[in-house]
Amino acid sequence: DVKVTQSSRYLVKRTGEKVFLECVQDMDHENMFWYRQDPGLGLRLIYFSYDVKMKEKGDIPEGYSVSREKKERFSLILESASTNQTSMYLCASSPGTSGSRYNEQFFGPGTRLTVL
Amino acid sequence: GNSVTQMEGPVTLSEEAFLTINCTYTATGYPSLFWYVQYPGEGLQLLLKATKADDKGSNKGFEATYRKETTSFHLEKGSVQVSDSAVYFCARAGGYQKVTFGTGTKLQVIP
Numbered sequence: 467d468v469k470v471t472q473s474s475r476y477l478v479k480r481t482g483e484k485v486f487l488e489c490v491q492d493m494d495h496e497n498m499f500w501y502r503q504d505p506g507l508g509l510r511l512i513y514f515s516y517d518v519k520m521k522e523k524g525d526i527p528e529g530y531s532v533s534r535e536k537k538e539r540f541s542l543i544l545e546s547a548s549t550n551q552t553s554m555y556l557c558a559s560s561p562g563t564s565g566s567r568y569n570e571q572f573f574g575p576g577t578r579l580t581v582l
Numbered sequence: 583g584n585s586v587t588q589m590e591g592p593v594t595l596s597e598e599a600f601l602t603i604n605c606t607y608t609a610t611g612y613p614s615l616f617w618y619v620q621y622p623g624e625g626l627q628l629l630l631k632a633t634k635a636d637d638k639g640s641n642k643g644f645e646a647t648y649r650k651e652t653t654s655f656h657l658e659k660g661s662v663q664v665s666d667s668a669v670y671f672c673a674r675a676g677g678y679q680k681v682t683f684g685t686g687t688k689l690q691v692i693p
Contacts, residue, residue, distance in 0.1 A: 509626075511680060558625075
């Protein structure tokens with residue numbers, strides 16, 4: 467089974483802190499994604515990556531950056547956390563260009579971030 | 583752009599009731615369509631998918647049919663159980679293998 471793990475289930479940070487959220491997948495997937503999930507808004511894509519060192523902005527990239535130095539790891543960075551970034555953050559991966567399941571996304575358990 | 587609209591919840595049903603959660607999508611191209619489920623405290627997991635018109639996806643008693651003429655992908659189950667209580671997300675594939683999700687529908691099944 468594909469496993470997507472996230473570094474923390476719960477995180478509490480202060481306004482202005484730099485925050486790192488880590489995501490690791492173990493199935494050699496090409497694509498990785500970061501979403502935030504808020505009540506009434508569903509999932510919104512922050513950034514995604516379709517290859518090592520490649521990144522693309524999603525729908526709400528402002529205030530975030532990402533890093534993908536290795537294929538299995540995709541990090542989300544909040545350069546200066548703000549209270550409006552309090553949310554549930556979900557990481558996902560998908561296989562990529564080959565196979566019948568190429569666009570199916572596999573999710574981690576999520577990190578609930580609170581910014582005080 | 584790509585979008586998915588699904589019925590708002592919460593939906594509360596008694597055990598063994600029939601479930602329908604409506605979903606419509608924008609018709610740009612011929613996207614794959616998905617239903618994902620999120621159980622309390624967990625990430626999303628794929629429930630079922632359909633890749634072309636008239637395909638029926640099914641899993642765990644849930645079904646959804648890709649209707650191109652009505653741009654719909656409604657989720658159905660004939661007899662829900664308490665263990666089906668979760669949030670259900672309709673989604674469509676887009677470019678760069680991105681997926682656009684609906685806002686989610688919370689289902690609560692009471693004994």
